[in-house]
Amino acid sequence: ETGVTQSPTHLIKTRGQQVTLRCSSQSGHNTVSWYQQALGQGPQFIFQYYREEENGRGNFPPRFSGLQFPNYSSELNVNALELDDSALYLCASSLDGFQETQYFGPGTRLLVL
Amino acid sequence: GQQLNQSPQSMFIQEGEDVSMNCTSSSIFNTWLWYKQDPGEGPVLLIALYKAGELTSNGRLTAQFGITRKDSFLNISASIPSDVGIYFCAGLSNAGNNRKLIWGLGTSLAVNP
Numbered sequence: 753e754t755g756v757t758q759s760p761t762h763l764i765k766t767r768g769q770q771v772t773l774r775c776s777s778q779s780g781h782n783t784v785s786w787y788q789q790a791l792g793q794g795p796q797f798i799f800q801y802y803r804e805e806e807n808g809r810g811n812f813p814p815r816f817s818g819l820q821f822p823n824y825s826s827e828l829n830v831n832a833l834e835l836d837d838s839a840l841y842l843c844a845s846s847l848d849g850f851q852e853t854q855y856f857g858p859g860t861r862l863l864v865l
Numbered sequence: 866g867q868q869l870n871q872s873p874q875s876m877f878i879q880e881g882e883d884v885s886m887n888c889t890s891s892s893i894f895n896t897w898l899w900y901k902q903d904p905g906e907g908p909v910l911l912i913a914l915y916k917a918g919e920l921t922s923n924g925r926l927t928a929q930f931g932i933t934r935k936d937s938f939l940n941i942s943a944s945i946p947s948d949v950g951i952y953f954c955a956g957l958s959n960a961g962n963n964r965k966l967i968w969g970l971g972t973s974l975a976v977n978p
Contacts, residue, residue: 792970793970793971811867842907852913
């Protein structure tokens with residue numbers, strides 16, 4: 753059984769740039785949720801993808817967008833990066849939209865300069 | 866974004882001591898979850914609570930879902946060095962069709978061997 757993996761592990765960007773983060777879900781899971789975790793804070797829910805459709809969204813602007821592919825892996829795209837976007841981005845996979853039983857990846861640490 | 870009130874913010878204890886932390890919200894939740902996050906890792910689910918008043922144990926960990934559905938606590942008995950980490954509570958909100966996890970700010974636990 754393959755766990756949740758994320759790439760890259762670390763990334764440095766400058767303000768105004770765009771970034772794409774990737775997540776491979778655990779084998780057998782069809783749902784991916786994305787979270788932003790600023791330093792010293794708890795994770796904040798960005799959105800969830802279930803069977804390639806967005807299935808819930810937190811309070812993040814439209815410049816945060818995502819995709820889920822037929823193999824259930826997912827991408828998080830952030831346009832027009834701002835300094836406050838610096839954070840750990842976590843993805844979690846689960847079955848059928850259930851966040852109660854999700855498994856997290858190790859995260860991508862993004863620094864925006 | 867919305868975050869739950871979690872206390873204490875940090876704890877430094879001796880090995881063998883018991884630990885208690887709690888989480889409160891102004892909103893009602895149908896599910897309470899407790900996670901542990903180690904440095905460089907994503908959160909790992911410790912205990913899930915699904916019913917008001919429910920008391921659930923997982924080894925040395927015990928958690929309760931408050932009767933008002935607005936709070937929860939986690940106890941760790943006979944702490945050991947590997948208990949070190951950040952503990953998060955999270956409540957699952959079912960507002961409309963937008964199910965999302967709301968997280969606490971975390972309790973950082975240090976254990977002196």
